[in-house]
Amino acid sequence: MENFLLHLLYILEANIILFVCQAFTILIVLKLIVDKKSASNILAWLLAILFIPYVAIPFFFILQRKDKRSFWQKENMDISESGLQSFCINDSDSCKNLPIETINVFTNMDLPTLTSKNSFEMYTNGVKSFEAFMEAIKAAKKNIYIQTYVFKNDTTSKLVISALEKKAAEGVEVKMMIDSLGSFYIYRHNRKIFKNLRKLGAQVVFFMPVISNPLRNYINYRNHRKIYIFDNQTVFSGGMNIGDEYMSPIEHEGMWDDILFKIQGDSLAYFLKVFCSDWHFATNEELEFKIENTISQEGFVQVIPSGPDLQQDQLYSGLITAINSAKEKLWIITPYLIPSAELYHSIILAKKKGIDVKIITPKKSNHQLADRARASYIRDFLANDIDVHFTKNMIHAKAVLIDNNIAMLGSVNLDNRSLFLNYEIATFLYSKNDVEKIYQWADKILADSTQSTQHMTTSRGSLIAESILKILTPLM
Structure with a gap:
């Protein structure tokens, strides 16, 4: 019983x-x-x-918990508040060769408008990137705002902290915002490295702490943005975090191929707007800023944020629009190639239209699961005669180049997490000279890459695993 x-x-x-x-x-x-x-x-x-x-x-x-913030207003930021002059792309003779359709997708979805007076400089060498970054810190007189996903405890980061301590001691306003998951080791075990910096008056905060408030924390929706602002006149952005593999005082084995770029000009107001929005969310402190643009040269730039603080996937929509507008070239550089279904089909369609489609990705990335998940997509691209080039070195740069008038740089990887979940920031460049600089760098990367797929396993078990992972990629 x-x-x-x-x-x-x-x-x-x-x-x-x-x-x-x-x-x-x-x-x-x-x-x-x-x-x-x-x-x-x-x-x-x-x-x-x-x-x-x-x-x-x-x-x-x-x-699935998603925290939409209202701090980023639906209306375009009033650029007059930042000392900028409004710019109407429809009335400018110099705008005739601009990709108006792509630009309008963003502006019609309440994202920052096009700016026309900007200078652009790109660093693709880790040592030169470090030198430019440190020079900007040393030259700062008023304020330094640093926002990064990864902050390591290594030689580079210690040198950055030391330089920031000197500026804080001089009375320069120093604010640092670090993602608590991307820099989990520092956040959990070694926050003391900022002790002296804080004593000198600097503010160091961790975005969405993963331990102190676990019930409100989200594994998704991490802040993957890289924004480094100096005196409200210069901004660095791109794919580089702060650590030895990204930038370093000396060349060493294990350095990644990445992009850090510097912009001065009208678009700085929008980088500041994004930083201030994130800072307000992390600290509840509202920052005020003014910029005085001293750049007179023509350079067309549009700053596009994405993430839970926006009501739609505007960046993704604009990217798809830009790719579908390609007439001659579509070059994609990404460390992790796990495209959405729509992005996947847009890339294949571009090839079928006779467009020069090239994909550059590392032979082996720093995430083995991502490499496994991308394999079936790579096989499909190759089956559709798309050129896939594998770099020997880890490439962490993110870039999409379209014809000779669109380049997207920034923190955005071509995977679902980056496109739909994380806080990201992309910079769209529309000036031919600026786009050409990036093509020249990509040509150098191509020269040192291979199209061999011998590193991709073809065993039955691997192919089955790839197929399963392809189905599950929307969760990655």
Whole structure:
């Protein structure tokens, strides 16, 4: 009798668990439909729930929380407040060769408008990047704002801290904002490296702390932006975080290929706007700023943020529009190649239109799972006669080049996490001379790359794993 009751309780317990799982599955599907998620995203979650329900269901509710902020206003920022002159692209003779369709996609979705007076300089060598970055710190007289995803505890970061301490001691306003997950080791174990810097009056904050407030924290929606502002006159951005593999005082083995670029001019107001928005979210402190543009040369730049602080995926929409507008060239440089379905089809369609499509990605990245997940996409691209080039060195740069008048640089990787979840910032360059500089750098990368796929395994098990990962990529 006792065994019968235990067996009955076991069956009842199993049925209750099954019912709960089914109920949560229905709720999750309804939530995904209400949120207008893609069919591939819904399928990926269903498969995850089917095979690993006890992991997938809790993770769904952890990962799906999205904190939309109202600080970034729907209206375009009033550029007159920053001492800028409004610029109407439709009335300028110099704008005839601009990609108006792409520009308007952003401005019509309440993102920053085009700016016309900017200087652009690009650094692709880690040592030269470090030298330019340190020179900007040393030259600062009023303020230094640093926002980064990764801040290491190594030679480069210690030199940066030392330089910032000197500026703080001189009375320069120093503010640092570091993502707590991207720099988890520093955040969790070694925050003391900022002790003296803070004593000297600098502010160092961690974006969305992952330990101090775990119930409100999100594994997704990390701040992946890299914004370095000096005296409200110069901004550095791109893919470089602060650490030895990105920039360094000396050449060494293990340095990555990456891009750090410097901009002065009208567009700085929008970099400041993004930084101030993130700072307000992290500290509840509102910053005021003014800029005086001393740049008179023509340089067309549009600064495009993306992330949970915006109501739509405007950056993604603009990127797809730009790719679909390509007539001659589409070159993509990315460390992690896990495109959405729409992006994947746009790339293949570009090739079918006879466009020169090249993809540059590392032979081996710093994330093995990402390499596994990209494999099936690479095979598909190769099957469609798309040139895929593998770099020997880890390439962390992110760039999309379209014809001779569009270049997208910044922090955005071509994967779902970067395109739809993280806080990111992209810079669109529309001046032919600036775009040409990036093509020249890409040519050098191509010269040292290979199109051999011998490093890609072809065993049955690997191909099956790749197919499964391709289905699950919307979750990555």
